[in-house]
Amino acid sequence: MEPEPINWNSISDIIKKHQDEKWGLIPLLQEIQESIGYIPPDSIEQIAQALKLPASHVQGVITFYSGFATEPKGKCVLKVCRGTACHVKGGKSVLNMIKKELNLEEGKTSSDYQFTIETVACLGACFLAPTLMANRDYYGRLSPKKITGILNQYGKLKGDE
Template structure:
């Protein structure tokens, strides 16, 4: 399946809002990523032009910061914590379960662009270990049954949209 289409006008509008902002590269990239879920590679050149930078400088910043992605992600980005507090509370089995349920390895996106699976060092909610973040929603004290029902819920959202 092809990745979701990028609205070129919307992209241009975002870039224009930051035109000439010498120190505005990171906020601009953040805004692009917030709107599209990643930085579409064709955006690099117009971003560089708008801020009077070389495309290689823009590319360098994108690859330096782990938070920026050049590949489209799924509609639901799952970040399962593998930090110490979560590890002690069984995050490894949670990660394995999510991998099995979604048929994805760490860093992969499903072919229908519904799910991306990532793991992170700490979600900053250790008291809720083991934790997982789906887009902006935190889920804590996860047990396998809860993970399965959450994933079912997100899968159902997908089906509801296609009907």
């Protein structure tokens, strides 16, 4: 399956808004990511020209900040906590179960662009350990039953591989 087509109009509008703002590179990149979910590599040249920066600088900033993605992600991005509190409460089993259920490795996106699995150092909700985020929603005190419910809710229908 193909990812959704890139909305270049939206990208151009954001770039225009920050035209000539050398200092505006990070907010600009954040806005593009917020708008379409990632920074298409084909937009780097356009961004660099608008901000009068070398393209290598733009590329360097994107590479440096791990929060920026250059590939499309799934409709549901699962962020599984691998922090200490969650680890103690079985965070590793949570991650393993999700990987198995979705037949997907950490850091990867499913071929139907439904799910992406990521891990994070701490979701800031240690009292709910083990935790994960599905897009902007937090889920805590996870059990296998809860995990199955979350995956079903975000699109993995029973019996799917």
